[in-house]
Amino acid sequence: MGKKICFVSSSGGHWEELMCLYPIAKEHDSFFVTEEGGQVSDRNLNQIYTFRQINRKEKTFLFHFVRLFAFACKIISKERPDVVITTGALVAYPFCLIAKLCGKKVVYVESFARVNNRSLTGRLVYPFADLFLVQWESMLDCYPNAKYVGGIF
Secondary structure (H helix, E strand, C coil), X not given: CCCEEEEEECXXXXXXXXXXXXXXXXXXXXXXXXXXXXXXXXXXXXXXXXXXCXXXXXXXXXXXXXXXHHHHHXXXXXXXXXXXXXXXXXXXXXXXXXXXXXXXEEEEECCCCCCCCCCHHHHHHCCCCCEEEEXXXXXXXXXXXXEECCCXX
């Protein structure tokens, strides 16, 4: 039996990049996680979970971030993925961390928009990612153990 994969990202550009990996999702037992709104309705995805979009600068950030961790625990526990694949941003971090703590594999794809500097989520996930991919060769200076794969678009 194939691996079960959790594909997770924030909405917007992160989601667009994640959707470039959709052919992989079709080959495996997969589910998706993203933020409410955005382009979620653009695809006919069988299994998708959404969480409200949160901003690090809002006053209630900590409360909503703790709720996001609880949401991630619930989904990881229910779905039991073997691998989490993400293109990043805030919603992805709890899924990566919880999956790793549960002994699962984490694959992180640094954003195509990152040419010379690291994203916050990339900095947080890099130390424990099983596979960390960059889309620009220059990003190997920022993430020496990453693998350069070129653009996924």
